[in-house]
Amino acid sequence: MGAILTQNTAWPNVERTLKRLRARKLLTVRGLLALREGELARLIRPAGTYRVKARRLRAFLAFLRARFGGRFGGLRRAPLGELRTTLLSVSGIGPETADAILLYAGGRPVFVVDAYTRRVLARHRLVPPAIGYEALRGLLERHLPRDPALFNEYHALLVAVGKRYCRSRPLCEACPLRFDLKGRPPRSLSPLR
Ligand code: SF4
Missing domain, CATH: 1.10.340.30 (Hypothetical protein; domain 2)
Known part of the structure; x- marks a missing residue:
């Protein structure tokens, strides 16, 4: 529902x-x-x-x-x-x-991709900004243990980071994922995704 x-x-x-x-x-x-x-x-x-x-x-x-x-x-x-x-x-x-x-x-090992997933991963240069749904889902499912509880938590954490920090204007200085940028600015997304 x-x-x-x-x-x-x-x-x-x-x-x-x-x-x-x-x-x-x-x-x-x-x-x-x-x-x-x-x-x-x-x-x-x-x-x-x-x-x-x-x-x-x-x-x-x-x-x-x-x-x-x-x-x-x-x-x-x-x-x-x-x-x-x-x-x-x-x-x-x-x-x-x-x-x-x-x-x-269903408790099935399927990764739920949303706009925050695409935005965070693209800004970190892990995927191209225009990557399609199935390609991104496949990538995550191939690189993570196929564990529904982990997929559940991972998705929830990406949503939390997206809502709080990875907004249209990213708030990198306060974001827990800033370490992964290794001092580089996030990739700018235009038009913003
Ligand atoms: S460090 Fe910046 S680009 Fe990366 S998730 Fe956080 S806000 Fe987004």
Whole structure:
């Protein structure tokens, strides 16, 4: 739910939405699918672009019901490559959303790439600024132990560094990753990514 609701919105808005659904005891596959699309849209309004997200949530939940009888456990056991491909075919689920579902809901060893990942690594000259999603994901997965807990923490730390220090104007002097610049300025990204 969070992976879809967070598309193009800040996480606190997602938390408010999830709290709202939980308070109404609707945070279940069956409960959510029993709602009409309009009702669901109204309930998830705090997460923004709520009509689109209601449609996407229903598409994902319908997939979960058709493929795994509505149980999240299937996400933990199905063959990973085929599961990821199928998830990507669900309307509104792009690579970042699919990988967030696989990592956080399925506990699968998939690295979630986001704008902060690309920005930090590009500024440190570890990847070209225009590197594509799959290339960056593949690079990280090849160079890190395939451990979901580590991928989870690594992603969270990149987000934390990105939010606090690696902003449009980087605050390198206070950043914990400044040692890796080895005294050089970060690569300037133009247009900024
Ligand atoms: S040291 Fe500078 S470029 Fe590197 S992550 Fe921190 S803020 Fe970004």
